[in-house]
Amino acid sequence: MTVPRFWRKQQSRYNLIGTTCSTCGQYFYPPRNFCPECRRDGKINEHKFKGTGKVVTYSIIRSASDQFSLLTPYVIAIIELDEGCRLTSQVICEIDAVYIGMPVKQTFRRLGTDGGSGAIFYGTKFIPA
Amino acid sequence: MVGIISYGAYIPRYRIRVEEIARVWGANGTEISKGLGVYEKSLPDLDEDTATISVEAARAALARRTVDPGEIKAVYVGSESHPYAVKPTAATVGEAIGATPVMTAADYEFACKAGTAAVQTCMGLVKSGMIPYGIAIGADIAQGEPGDALEYTAAAGGAALIIGNRDPIADLNYTCSYTTDTPDFWRREGKPFPRHGGRFTGDPGYFKHVLGSSRMLLSDLGTKPGDYDYAVFHQPNGKFPVRAADILGFSREQIKPGLVVPYLGNTYSGASMVGLCATLDIARPGDRIFMTSYGSGAGGDSFDITVTDVIDSDQFNRDAAPTVADMLKDKKMVDYAVYAKHKGKVVMME
Numbered sequence A: 001m002t003v004p005r006f007w008r009k010q011q012s013r014y015n016l017i018g019t020t021c022s023t024c025g026q027y028f029y030p031p032r033n034f035c036p037e038c039r040r041d042g043k044i045n046e047h048k049f050k051g052t053g054k055v056v057t058y059s060i061i062r063s064a065s066d067q068f069s070l071l072t073p074y075v076i077a078i079i080e081l082d083e084g085c086r087l088t089s090q091v092i093c094e095i096d097a098v099y100i101g102m103p104v105k106q107t108f109r110r111l112g113t114d115g116g117s118g119a120i121f122y123g124t125k126f127i128p129a
Numbered sequence B: 001m002v003g004i005i006s007y008g009a010y011i012p013r014y015r016i017r018v019e020e021i022a023r024v025w026g027a028n029g030t031e032i033s034k035g036l037g038v039y040e041k042s043l044p045d046l047d048e049d050t051a052t053i054s055v056e057a058a059r060a061a062l063a064r065r066t067v068d069p070g071e072i073k074a075v076y077v078g079s080e081s082h083p084y085a086v087k088p089t090a091a092t093v094g095e096a097i098g099a100t101p102v103m104t105a106a107d108y109e110f111a112c113k114a115g116t117a118a119v120q121t122c123m124g125l126v127k128s129g130m131i132p133y134g135i136a137i138g139a140d141i142a143q144g145e146p147g148d149a150l151e152y153t154a155a156a157g158g159a160a161l162i163i164g165n166r167d168p169i170a171d172l173n174y175t176c177s178y179t180t181d182t183p184d185f186w187r188r189e190g191k192p193f194p195r196h197g198g199r200f201t202g203d204p205g206y207f208k209h210v211l212g213s214s215r216m217l218l219s220d221l222g223t224k225p226g227d228y229d230y231a232v233f234h235q236p237n238g239k240f241p242v243r244a245a246d247i248l249g250f251s252r253e254q255i256k257p258g259l260v261v262p263y264l265g266n267t268y269s270g271a272s273m274v275g276l277c278a279t280l281d282i283a284r285p286g287d288r289i290f291m292t293s294y295g296s297g298a299g300g301d302s303f304d305i306t307v308t309d310v311i312d313s314d315q316f317n318r319d320a321a322p323t324v325a326d327m328l329k330d331k332k333m334v335d336y337a338v339y340a341k342h343k344g345k346v347v348m349m350e
Ligand SMILES: [Zn+2]
Pocket: A021, A022, A023, A024, A025, A026, A035, A036, A037, A038, A039, A042, A043
């Protein structure tokens, strides 16, 4: 990931800032500037998610690229936020502790680093609530 | 009066027993544990560092009380393990709590007392009317070279205090400091691990400055140890703070709630501030707290604090974030192999 590409999405990654369409009530994360449902009638506003939700489904990662190999085995899950939109994130817990429907909440972690001397990228992951 | 508006601490879940570290080095773990008064220490997860610990502590403080992040006009993070040599941790914290962009920020370094130096800076800015709120953080993922004595205690954790003057939960009545140039402990630029002056760390370092600063506060205010309900001292191990309390005339009961090092380890810049948070976790309105931090190199900062009625009011919700005791209980023990993997990540960053 390049530094500028990450930086543009930084606020959204740090604080789970997405968008909502006030016409139909849908929430979007990552943020969308256009509602696929309402199209031209959609009214998009910024929304800071509460940061709580539940695991919809998950997978255990046992081998990963160099950057993430130290973390293995770890849990990647699709999480449905309480507001009703879905995102993919690591869930930090023992691999045998995760289950479908598990309540989770946001936490602030390192997402990765650009090698030993490059930038450190921070953002949101989830832990059991 | 200027005071603590809210507070929050963060301790990573992983722990290793001092005996387990000693086993690897063929040392007598039981003896070492007893000698240090430390039984377990925390270590960060692979994706945790001083910035993530600082953010979690700051968010815990904001969970306990509604403070408009836009009114937090100063963020200071004291640490000796900032993730970057150049690029402020404080800016990352500011962004992650929504305080950016109208704020001042800086990273502080003064060995283990950089966090309390940040508290003093915020007190000055609030008292002078320059800012409504400031946030002062002390956090570390402490480094100790494998096999070195420091490895038994170097731990991870941190605490955040929101400082302001609108209905504080605890008044910061007074602060003073005692500082000299003392070579008891250091880490050179670019080196991953600190060095220490052996015997130099006790009397000329810790005790001279902790006692010097503490006695100065008692003399300046004309107070006695018996005037305080609780006392918190910097805690590099379980022995030094107890001895300092004994010498000054504070009882074991007074220091008990804030003495978290036996099952946490030394969180360096976090140490005295996590101890203060543990004390605020159980404090009642009217309780008076004495605190002295210590930073090698060397200096001590002392504080006289009185808990107010606000701590029990609707303006403040202590239960909205975990207590230090909660976090000490919620732990996962690891062996030296897992610990080494976690440490490996830390060293790679240098
Ligand atoms: Zn819509």
